[in-house]
Amino acid sequence: MAPPAEVLAVRGLSKTFPGVRALDDVDLTLHPGEVHALIGENGAGKSTLIKLLTGVHRPDAGDIVFQGRDVSFATPLEAQKAGISTIYQEVNLIPLLSVARNLFLGREPRTRFGLLDFARMHKEAEETLRAYGVRVDVRLPLRALGVGAQQMVALARAVATEARVVIMDEPTSSLEPREVETLFSVIRRLRDDGIAVVYVSHRLDELYAVCDTVTVLRDGRRVHHGRLADLGRLSLVSTMLGRELGEVREEGLTKFTGDHHAAGTQPVLEARDLTVPHRLRGVSVTIRPGEVVGLGGLLGSGRTETAKAISGALATSSGRVVVAGVPLRGGSTPAAIRAGVSLLPEDRKSEGIVPGLSVRENIALAVLPRLSRFGLVSEARVDRVVDTFIERLRIKASSPHQKVGELSGGNQQKVLLARWLAMNPKVLLLDEPTRGIDVGAKAEVQKLVDELAEDGLAVLLISSDLEELIEGSDRVVVLKDGAVVGELAGDEVTEDTLMRTIAGHAPAGVTAAEEAGDG
Amino acid sequence: MTATKTDAPVTAAGGGPPKDTGPEGAARKERLSGLVQQHGALAVLVIVSLVASFSFDSFATGDNVGNMATSSAFLAIVALGMTFVIITGGIDLSVGSLFALGGVLAAWGSRHGTPVALLLPLVVCGGIGVVNGLLVARSRLAPFIVTLAAMLGARGLMLALTDEGAETYLIGKGSFLAELGQGTTLGIGNPVWITLALFAAGAVVLRRTRFGQHVYAVGGNEDAAALMGAPVARTKILVYTLSGLLAGLAGALNAAWLASGVTILGNGMELEAISAVVIGGTLLTGGLGFVSGSLVGVLLLKVIQNIINQIGSLDSSYQQVVSGAFLAVVVVAQTWLGRRRRLL
Numbered sequence: 047m048a049p050p051a052e053v054l055a056v057r058g059l060s061k062t063f064p065g066v067r068a069l070d071d072v073d074l075t076l077h078p079g080e081v082h083a084l085i086g087e088n089g090a091g092k093s094t095l096i097k098l099l100t101g102v103h104r105p106d107a108g109d110i111v112f113q114g115r116d117v118s119f120a121t122p123l124e125a126q127k128a129g130i131s132t133i134y135q136e137v138n139l140i141p142l143l144s145v146a147r148n149l150f151l152g153r154e155p156r157t158r159f160g161l162l163d164f165a166r167m168h169k170e171a172e173e174t175l176r177a178y179g180v181r182v183d184v185r186l187p188l189r190a191l192g193v194g195a196q197q198m199v200a201l202a203r204a205v206a207t208e209a210r211v212v213i214m215d216e217p218t219s220s221l222e223p224r225e226v227e228t229l230f231s232v233i234r235r236l237r238d239d240g241i242a243v244v245y246v247s248h249r250l251d252e253l254y255a256v257c258d259t260v261t262v263l264r265d266g267r268r269v270h271h272g273r274l275a276d277l278g279r280l281s282l283v284s285t286m287l288g289r290e291l292g293e294v295r296e297e298g299l300t301k302f303t304g305d306h307h308a309a310g311t312q313p314v315l316e317a318r319d320l321t322v323p324h325r326l327r328g329v330s331v332t333i334r335p336g337e338v339v340g341l342g343g344l345l346g347s348g349r350t351e352t353a354k355a356i357s358g359a360l361a362t363s364s365g366r367v368v369v370a371g372v373p374l375r376g377g378s379t380p381a382a383i384r385a386g387v388s389l390l391p392e393d394r395k396s397e398g399i400v401p402g403l404s405v406r407e408n409i410a411l412a413v414l415p416r417l418s419r420f421g422l423v424s425e426a427r428v429d430r431v432v433d434t435f436i437e438r439l440r441i442k443a444s445s446p447h448q449k450v451g452e453l454s455g456g457n458q459q460k461v462l463l464a465r466w467l468a469m470n471p472k473v474l475l476l477d478e479p480t481r482g483i484d485v486g487a488k489a490e491v492q493k494l495v496d497e498l499a500e501d502g503l504a505v506l507l508i509s510s511d512l513e514e515l516i517e518g519s520d521r522v523v524v525l526k527d528g529a530v531v532g533e534l535a536g537d538e539v540t541e542d543t544l545m546r547t548i549a550g551h552a553p554a555g556v557t558a559a560e561e562a563g564d565g
Numbered sequence: 566m567t568a569t570k571t572d573a574p575v576t577a578a579g580g581g582p583p584k585d586t587g588p589e590g591a592a593r594k595e596r597l598s599g600l601v602q603q604h605g606a607l608a609v610l611v612i613v614s615l616v617a618s619f620s621f622d623s624f625a626t627g628d629n630v631g632n633m634a635t636s637s638a639f640l641a642i643v644a645l646g647m648t649f650v651i652i653t654g655g656i657d658l659s660v661g662s663l664f665a666l667g668g669v670l671a672a673w674g675s676r677h678g679t680p681v682a683l684l685l686p687l688v689v690c691g692g693i694g695v696v697n698g699l700l701v702a703r704s705r706l707a708p709f710i711v712t713l714a715a716m717l718g719a720r721g722l723m724l725a726l727t728d729e730g731a732e733t734y735l736i737g738k739g740s741f742l743a744e745l746g747q748g749t750t751l752g753i754g755n756p757v758w759i760t761l762a763l764f765a766a767g768a769v770v771l772r773r774t775r776f777g778q779h780v781y782a783v784g785g786n787e788d789a790a791a792l793m794g795a796p797v798a799r800t801k802i803l804v805y806t807l808s809g810l811l812a813g814l815a816g817a818l819n820a821a822w823l824a825s826g827v828t829i830l831g832n833g834m835e836l837e838a839i840s841a842v843v844i845g846g847t848l849l850t851g852g853l854g855f856v857s858g859s860l861v862g863v864l865l866l867k868v869i870q871n872i873i874n875q876i877g878s879l880d881s882s883y884q885q886v887v888s889g890a891f892l893a894v895v896v897v898a899q900t901w902l903g904r905r906r907r908l909l
Binding site for chain 2: 122123126127138139140141142143147151152154156160161162164186187189190203
């Protein structure tokens with residue numbers, strides 16, 4: 047099918063950022079009319095590769111040969127002019143300009159007098175967009191369109207600029223199913239026109255629906271490439287995650303100690319049918335006191351969104367959250383905190399710690415209102431709380447007055463944990479609690495999570511680290527594309543079953559989540 | 566059962582599509598709020614003028630209207646340049662000083678003939694505009710600070726030229742320059758004709774040329790505009806240059822009208838121009854705006870000023886109170902419109 051002449055050949059591409067080898071000797075070949083899936087987990091190097099191809103970054107080593115010539119793009123614009131267009135996850139157009147103007151910006155048809163020819167522009171825009179299934183008044187500002195239609199305009203623009211290679215970075219993350227179908231038909235048409243497409247997505251169904259070939263990246267290296275049809279879903283997931291099939295470890299690699307069964311007790315957290323447009327579709331999770339429930343799934347499957355929806359940080363369009371029998375008002379973080387829900391966010395730096403403040407101030411931040419009377423803070427009570435948690439969580443700081451920004455990642459995480467534990471929560475939502483902290487600190491945080499559950503806290507654990515998830519959780523709720531696709535309990539909580547569930551191959555013995563059916 | 570469930574294609578999975586944004590309804594709302602944004606000020610101007618002409622006998626007289634039109638002309642020219650700058654998401658605080666400097670330069674130059682009197686302010690004020698543009702676009706400094714510095718610098722230069730404002734240069738009667746400022750054509754003051762011509766040209770440039778598209782694109786989303794190939798830096802330099810040129814020209818014409826370079830003019834004019842532009846429907850955040858709106862905005866400010874003068878019993882200081890309140894109402898209305906549009 048593919049003619050011998052490749053349109054893009056990448057050889058030995060490497061890129062190092064301070065402290066990280068982001069891309070290591072990666073090859074990639076694209077033929078005209080090829081739809082190529084580029085996949086990998088967070089930090090695998092996908093974005094870096096795309097950024098090198100489109101001139102956002104310059105490679106440290108390696109060649110990019112585009113249409114037979116060695117190229118080195120200084121800016122995304124140069125890449126685009128040469129014929130490599132990128133469609134970003136976020137629509138990169140101008141919302142206030144009309145649809146037609148967005149489509150034609152920089153190459154508007156002009157009249158004899160050098161003025162813009164709007165009649166022609168509108169007519170051509172309408173014709174172009176009709177082919178993409180978008181029927182709108184092209185004189186309207188772009189923002190009057192739905193996100194899906196905007197994405198189509200971006201696509202139409204990218205293709206119209208005579209692209210030979212179109213890179214699509216998670217193009218479907220904000221599309222409706224109907225729009226996804228339209229996108230696929232557009233991709234097939236591109237393929238027929240001999241345009242090569244690089245398709246980045248975490249949705250396996252989509253990959254198998256539209257892609258011919260695949261490159262799997264892991265830790266900055268290419269770990270697999272070839273025809274997608276030759277690689278089963280299960281192998282795809284295990285290649286991506288770097289786990290051998292059936293490789294079930296006997297001994298734990300983490301510091302988690304067994305189960306903390308609390309069967310029989312009433313759930314303290316009941317989240318039912320949480321739905322957030324484009325993000326979650328009827329996700330239900332229940333946790334009993336003393337139980338650690340893991341959320342499994344690939345990047346973008348809705349794990350973080352579930353935690354945020356429960357904590358009120360993400361407004362839901364339907365569904366409800368009940369904490370200890372009391373329903374929460376949706377979309378209100380203060381209400382969730384009052385009810386006893388604490389969220390340890392994924393991104394410590396931007397959503398958690400205040401680096402310029404001391405350990406003491408960071409810990410006391412959330413609990414201050416409770417330690418004050420008539421608006422005056424009782425210093426003695428703050429000291430008592432802070433000392434208790436520094437000791438209990440074994441936070442290593444020179445003094446409570448040391449700036450949090452000076453602490454190690456693990457200790458920063460503990461400070462955050464202390465902040466929420468000081469609130470005396472009933473439910474603790476942990477989003478990637480050990481990401482980016484060293485091995486020793488990781489073990490300590492894992493041990494802490496265990497102790498907290500033993501003390502009767504209900505814990506929701508999100509982790510991309512499969513071992514951590516498997517060892518740390520009593521049950522694992524598996525998400526895919528924003529919906530629950532399975533729930534593993536007891537002996538089923540193994541890497542093998544987890545990967546099979548993610549891949550959509552449910553082996554015998556996996557309990558189907560009833561919740562998924564009711565949605 | 567599990568297998569069928571998990572193998573179901575993503576498109577058919579439960580939950581159903583979240584409530585649609587309803588493209589038709591959205592389009593209708595968008596058109597409506599677009600109309601209000603573009604023509605709201607005009608509607609208010611018509612209503613206020615009608616009420617005023619019924620309430621005050623002296624409002625709708627030829628003399629009064631002519632005076633209002635001529636005195637609006639100079640602010641309008643400044644506001645035209647400001648419109649371009651604000652649509653790119655910038656601001657130009659130097660125009661008031663450049664207006665005064667332009668007037669003094671024109672009057673000073675008029676002794677060497679009209680060409681010098683017209684070219685000198687254009688070259689100097691345009692040059693300051695270029696510097697503003699370069700500092701904003703290339704050095705990536707905040708427009709607010711850059712043009713604030715230019716505002717102080719230009720006023721200082723003007724004071725130096727006039728010996729701390731002690732010396733007033735006059736423009737001789739009968740020169741072409743004086744005719745430009747004071748003469749009439751078809752019974753309407755020449756500055757008014759010049760203003761109308763400039764606005765017509767401005768509208769064509771903004772709506773019908775690539776440069777105009779780039780102005781909107783840069784203000785709408787600078788990063789996206791750069792990715793889409795718009796020359797972001799060049800566009801910014803050009804709008805500040807244009808703003809400087811127009812401010813200088815307005816100052817020169819004003820001096821011609823007054824037959825002298827008056828040094829105390831132009832204080833606070835930048836804020837008046839910004840108010841007029843915003844009242845005219847241009848978003849202060851950039852990306853959306855109309856030159857016709859800015860013209861209407863200027864007229865509205867002048868009409869309100871005129872009405873307060875007509876009332877007579879009101880201290881003229883109340884002009885500013887009313888103008889300020891009006892501006893506040895407009896900005897609140899715009900924010901509200903904007904939110905409605907984004908929520909849909």
